[in-house]
Amino acid sequence: MGYAMKTYLKLAWRNIWRNKRRTMITISAIVFAVMIAIIMQSVNRGSYEVMIDRMVSFNTGYVQIQDYRYKEESSLDNSFRYDDELREKVLNSDSRIDHIAPRIETFMLAANHMSTRGSIVFGKNPEKEKQFNDIENYLTEGRLFEMNEESAVIARGLANRLQLSVSDTLVLIGQGRFGMSASGLFEIVGILDHPVRQLNDNGVFMALDTAQYLLSADGYITGLIIAPRQERQTTAVASSLTDDLDGMELAVYTWPELLPELLELMEMDLATPRLLTFVLYVVIGFGFLGTILTMTLERMKEFGILLSVGMQRLKLAMVLFIEMLFISILGVVIGMAAAWLILVLIDPIVLTGDAAQAVIDMGYDPIIPMSFAADQFYRQGLFVFLIAVAVFIFPLLKISRLNILDAARA
Amino acid sequence: MAIVQTKNLSKVYNPDTVPVHALRDVSISIEKGEFTSIVGPSGSGKTTLLNMLGGLDKPSSGSVWVNGKEITSMKESDLIDFRLYNIGFVFQHYNLIPVFTAHENVSFIMLLQNRSKKEIKERADELLEEVGLGDRKNARPVEMSGGQQQRVAVARALASEPKFILADEPTANLDSTSAMNLLDIMSRMNREQNVTFVFSTHDQRVIDRARRVITMVDGAIHKDEYQNVEETKTG
Ligand SMILES: Nc1ncnc2c1ncn2[C@@H]1O[C@H](COP(=O)(O)OP(=O)(O)OP(=O)(O)O)[C@@H](O)[C@H]1O
Ligand SMILES: [Mg+2]
Numbered sequence: 061m062g063y064a065m066k067t068y069l070k071l072a073w074r075n076i077w078r079n080k081r082r083t084m085i086t087i088s089a090i091v092f093a094v095m096i097a098i099i100m101q102s103v104n105r106g107s108y109e110v111m112i113d114r115m116v117s118f119n120t121g122y123v124q125i126q127d128y129r130y131k132e133e134s135s136l137d138n139s140f141r142y143d144d145e146l147r148e149k150v151l152n153s154d155s156r157i158d159h160i161a162p163r164i165e166t167f168m169l170a171a172n173h174m175s176t177r178g179s180i181v182f183g184k185n186p187e188k189e190k191q192f193n194d195i196e197n198y199l200t201e202g203r204l205f206e207m208n209e210e211s212a213v214i215a216r217g218l219a220n221r222l223q224l225s226v227s228d229t230l231v232l233i234g235q236g237r238f239g240m241s242a243s244g245l246f247e248i249v250g251i252l253d254h255p256v257r258q259l260n261d262n263g264v265f266m267a268l269d270t271a272q273y274l275l276s277a278d279g280y281i282t283g284l285i286i287a288p289r290q291e292r293q294t295t296a297v298a299s300s301l302t303d304d305l306d307g308m309e310l311a312v313y314t315w316p317e318l319l320p321e322l323l324e325l326m327e328m329d330l331a332t333p334r335l336l337t338f339v340l341y342v343v344i345g346f347g348f349l350g351t352i353l354t355m356t357l358e359r360m361k362e363f364g365i366l367l368s369v370g371m372q373r374l375k376l377a378m379v380l381f382i383e384m385l386f387i388s389i390l391g392v393v394i395g396m397a398a399a400w401l402i403l404v405l406i407d408p409i410v411l412t413g414d415a416a417q418a419v420i421d422m423g424y425d426p427i428i429p430m431s432f433a434a435d436q437f438y439r440q441g442l443f444v445f446l447i448a449v450a451v452f453i454f455p456l457l458k459i460s461r462l463n464i465l466d467a468a469r470a
Numbered sequence: 471m472a473i474v475q476t477k478n479l480s481k482v483y484n485p486d487t488v489p490v491h492a493l494r495d496v497s498i499s500i501e502k503g504e505f506t507s508i509v510g511p512s513g514s515g516k517t518t519l520l521n522m523l524g525g526l527d528k529p530s531s532g533s534v535w536v537n538g539k540e541i542t543s544m545k546e547s548d549l550i551d552f553r554l555y556n557i558g559f560v561f562q563h564y565n566l567i568p569v570f571t572a573h574e575n576v577s578f579i580m581l582l583q584n585r586s587k588k589e590i591k592e593r594a595d596e597l598l599e600e601v602g603l604g605d606r607k608n609a610r611p612v613e614m615s616g617g618q619q620q621r622v623a624v625a626r627a628l629a630s631e632p633k634f635i636l637a638d639e640p641t642a643n644l645d646s647t648s649a650m651n652l653l654d655i656m657s658r659m660n661r662e663q664n665v666t667f668v669f670s671t672h673d674q675r676v677i678d679r680a681r682r683v684i685t686m687v688d689g690a691i692h693k694d695e696y697q698n699v700e701e702t703k704t705g
Binding site: 067070074365368370371375465 | 521527547553587
């Protein structure tokens with residue numbers, strides 16, 4: 061850094077401490093706003109992040125390949141052939157792909173000896189699925205199915221409704237590919253407390269080849285789920301796949317496309333804290349404006365002298381802007397640190413009593429984890445910076461209109 | 471060639487309401503190395519004239535020439551740069567940047583001139599030494615007496631190596647010892663380094679130290695005379 065810049069920084073830094081109390085109050089206000097904004101968003105987003113993480117790892121995957129018609133009409137008729145050739149093609153498409161797993165999924169009626177329930181039947185390759193999640197940890201009874209086995213694992217909710225337990229027989233009735241009738245009897249080998257609420261209500265899981273046979277869909281799957289090495293590579297991986305699978309009647313989706321309702325819900329829930337944050341920042345903005353205006357007005361004489369001896373207005377404005385930046389940066393950094401500290405201390409919020417029960421009834425854990433997503437933090441910094449820039453218009457006008465003689469006489 | 475010169479300079483304040491003729495047809499010429507005081511009763515136009523010479527105010531008519539350049543028609547940002555390199559200022563008060571030390575205040579103007587760090591430091595040291603503040607380099611304005619502050623202001627004015635230095639009542643806020651001390655420094659700089667000073671004052675003892683005295687009355691030059699000065703040294 062040049063000597064001149066250092067001097068301007070020094071000048072600005074000392075200037076902000078000319079009125080210590082006022083500067084402290086302004087910084088405190090920014091700290092407060094940044095802190096509240098971050099904590100509010102963090103608490104809100106934390107619960108959604110858990111939900112999304114579960115949905116992605118236990119359900120949709122980060123990237124998924126489907127027949128291009130499947131999204132419109134989720135029927136087995138819109139399944140696609142999955143063979144070694146396609147597998148190689150997908151695996152070679154992008155080096156950032158870590159692992160893949162084929163799945164078949166369809167709606168069927170599940171029954172015990174007297175009643176039936178709607179269910180979603182999944183055919184999976186247990187070895188492949190292991191790479192995506194630790195679903196076996198959610199088994200409350202029994203074991204997972206194996207390939208080539210006429211067995212099924214059912215979700216806790218479904219088991220309760222049909223009053224089924226391990227070693228009972230599950231009846232599945234439905235339709236296979238192209239209207240072929242599909243029904244079969246399966247031994248229940250395990251019961252799963254599925255972390256995705258909807259699947260816990262109606263999920264039935266069996267080996268991929270068993271399901272394909274049941275559904276007259278040998279060699280066919282409804283979805284190929286793909287995990288990139290890192291979450292942030294999702295879009296890149298999806299776009300290489302899209303390029304490579306061009307012309308094959310297949311479509312590539314990323315998880316936000318597969319879970320639009322969840323994202324919408326999250327956006328809606330974030331609307332309130334965002335509005336509050338906005339109001340908070342408007343208040344802070346006016347406080348900031350007051351400070352910077354007095355900082356300007358009470359120094360008009362000094363500014364007049366600086367202009368007289370040869371300092372350009374632009375340089376004067378720059379020093380004042382640096383002063384604002386210092387105040388903003390201090391406020392933002394301290395605010396972020398304070399928010400982070402508080403979040404670490406309260407994370408996760410464990411609900412108790414009625415509140416906990418209410419949340420459990422809605423199908424969620426009574427635990428609200430905090431989100432530490434980086435964008436929540438730097439976004440507040442950006443807001444404060446934008447406010448500083450907006451507020452700076454006023455002192456800038458003052459300086460550009462400052463009349464040397466009037467200032468010196470004042 | 472004159473360092474600073476005015477031709478038929480007039481200034482009328484509030485021409486449309488209650489006109490005040492602050493300057494009437496003032497033509498003066500100041501040569502390099504002169505030590506000039508502008509005197510006259512309150513309201514006679516001293517400050518107005520000095521402001522014109524420094525390019526801080528625009529005349530109603532007439533022109534101001536500094537070092538052969540007409541400055542009243544210059545555009546503001548050029549004029550600011552022009553002042554930076556050509557004119558030194560010492561004001562009656564609030565001269566200094568309060569958060570800067572004496573040394574930093576003197577350095578700052580050279581920094582605006584983009585001089586090298588080494589040169590700035592050495593020259594600021596030297597100038598503070600010359601105005602007798604070698605031991606107060608790191609004091610801030612609030613930690614200095616009025617006289618010391620004015621001496622820093624003189625050092626600052628000298629630092630930019632201007633063609634001339636303007637000082638509007640530089641001693642008005644000082645006790646007489648400090649005032650004489652400041653005058654000593656100014657006249658020594660004038661004698662030894664041929665620095666041109668133009669200053670206004672009410673103080674007879676200060677007037678006695680000037681070699682040229684321009685007396686103003688009612689916005690016009692009433693008298694312009696040279697006097698002999700005995701070089702005395704005070705405290
Ligand atoms: N901005 C202004 N608007 C109107 N009139 C002004 C303005 N500035 C100065 N004047 C008038 O111009 C005249 C000259 O003022 P000036 O300040 O130059 O006098 P001065 O000799 O410096 O006085 P003093 O010794 O009190 O400092 C005075 O009548 C003053 O009232
Ligand atoms: Mg005056």
